[in-house]
Amino acid sequence: MNFDFADRVERVEPSATLAISSLATELESEGVDVVDLSVGEPDFPTPEVIVEAATEAMEAGHTGYAPSQGVRDLREAIAADLARRDLDYAADEIIVTPGAKQALFETFQTLVDDGNEVVLLDPAWVSYEAMAKLAGGSLSRVDLSASAFQLEPALDDLAETVSDDTELLVVNSPSNPSGAVFSDAALEGVRDLAVDHDVTVIADEIYDRITYGVEPTSLATLDGMRERTVTINGFSKAFSMTGWRLGYLAAPEELIGQAGKVQSHSVSSATHFVQHAGITALRECDDAVNQMTQAFRERRDLLTDLFADRGVEVPVGDGAFYVMVPTGDDDARWCEDALSEAHVATVPGSAFGTPGYARLSYAAGEERLREGVNRLADGGFLSL
Template identity: 35%
Template sequence: MESTKSKYVSKLVNELKPSGIRRFFDLAAGMEGVISLGVGEPDFVTPWHVRESAINSLEQGYTSYTPNAGLLELRQEIAYYMKNQFNVEYSPKEEIIVTVGASSAIDIAMRTILDPGDEVIVVEPCFVAYVPMVELAGGVAVQVQASKENDFKIQPDQLEAVITDKTKAIMLCSPNNPTGTMLSKHELEEIANLAKKYDLLIIADEIYAELAYDEEYTSMAAIEGMKERTILVSGFSKGFAMTGWRLGFVCSPPEISNAMLKVHQYALMCASTMAQYAAIEALKNGRPEVDEMIKSYRRRRNYIVQSFNEIGLECHNPGGAFYAFPSIKSTGLSSQEFAEQLLLKEGVAVVPGDVFGESGEGHIRCSYATSLEQLQEAIKRIKHFIENL
């Protein structure tokens, strides 16, 4: 659907750009035989015992509102999970809010901490919603470009160069969407030192924390002195294959959590009751399936990265998530041209890198959250496309 301006719509929303990802989904819709490497969600179905838990909650008649912050039992399981998996201790009653997906957690965080004109440093390439969510909350997004030469890892001096007296927070995503880049403990510590030096918050989008392949994942909140200045966003969509359940959570210091709860109360009331019961089961008994998914993603990651490099599309090795971000500069096409022509000529849907920020130009995002057979066919078609340019 084309975006049209209306006198009845706010100037801010009128000027807001539609999602660049959605355009390519719309183009692919209705086309026969398309292989989609564009969707940012697992190709696994939510495990049966998790679905069964939601069904059981309905059969038991648990269909009322939950507390605004979410079921206490779920918050207790999240607290145990964060301690057990990432060595960060949170109070279930004071520091955890269950949200409608991780996106709503980021939204309420921005609306809670930002006054008009406050700046948020956004590291790009980044998830397409970060900048709009800053702007919708009245803030100013200051975009800083991570470079391919550094495997898309932002350098501390880049961040320090744009810090002003209006800077309120730094927005980070590790492992990153769209690049798959994961920051090491040392690299997080360098950014943490800046946050302490300039008294800044870190909004840490850790939705892909489960999907780390080559080294142990480190949470920003686990860095010494950072729990009190980190708003940690996560959820069940990626690691637990629960995208359609729309369930996330946000952990933060009590004074910030209490303020966010006020926004959450008025905007959303509470997350889906049956989804919360499903999440309790996922946290209690879902680890074996998560481990199997991680093994499968690692195999696919290894295959697709090697294949891209072999056919001439230089691709760094992503440390996590389920995205490859190969360069298509050797073809002479822009990201938009490459993605559109590849879809129309070969029936492979990818996302042009520029929708994730200017530094994404010259790249495409390819999700390997699809079967190995589909990936092999997609690579075959991409190779044919390149050879016939």
């Protein structure tokens, strides 16, 4: 049988991150020692208190369907947690989702129609492009690579891109893949453009707890932005809960009502007992998050020093757990050869809209980071 695939599926490619990870796993199954620096997954176990809370929730019978919008106690805990960053959301302005990726997907599906313009800041997380295309949107992109991945120096370029025809602008700070934390001046520039052109903004703040010496500003706290911002966050990164699939979106109640339709007719709800574990994560795990963040900071500093010792300068981000390493023109070939020859897994920058770089994750132990850089250096991959 010849399937007649929908245009929306044909418009997108598989995730480059997961594709590289799959190849690395295949090599490992053959007995090859791969230093996997490709996946944005903390290497720390989920804090035990969260695991215990999930077990207790299952034993208490929270194994059936949950309310589609999310357990109210969790939504209230999220609202209280958002208030720590001066974000004023009520529980009814929050949808709990199975992962922050689902929250993003629902937002794109709710706001983007065929032909609507979506503006991305490159390098941009790979799934933004796919989600925009699945919703039928058209993409415009602003390159931040010339400014060490910071937005403020590129505000004029952004101003030339955003117009009255722009439906949606996506801002990810701290950034995956660059680790950049955008300045208040940069975010105020976004605010001015969004207000002037009546643009909705997605503020993807999934890495907001993983920062080093800076406090990231939330877009929705700026004058004029609360009513036009969808704040996205989740539990995967900060609480090392990637496999638990728990995230949320916070937005004005009118948008919540529409996005809730997408949730109810797709995934129904986030897993019931996982939501109860999320309450514990927010209320009891600040110390664990701080310890993990300190370890990430030490790894970032180690990794940048290791590259500097080999004559390679990489822009140092103040958040998340990634660096962008220059590769030369053919970043895809560089990453393929680095995996097949040096057995180091990375992700090509072209997957994020920024050719000439590879993303490395330092969510790995210090010894593996040393080994990875040594292999790249010994294989000639740092001699550009």
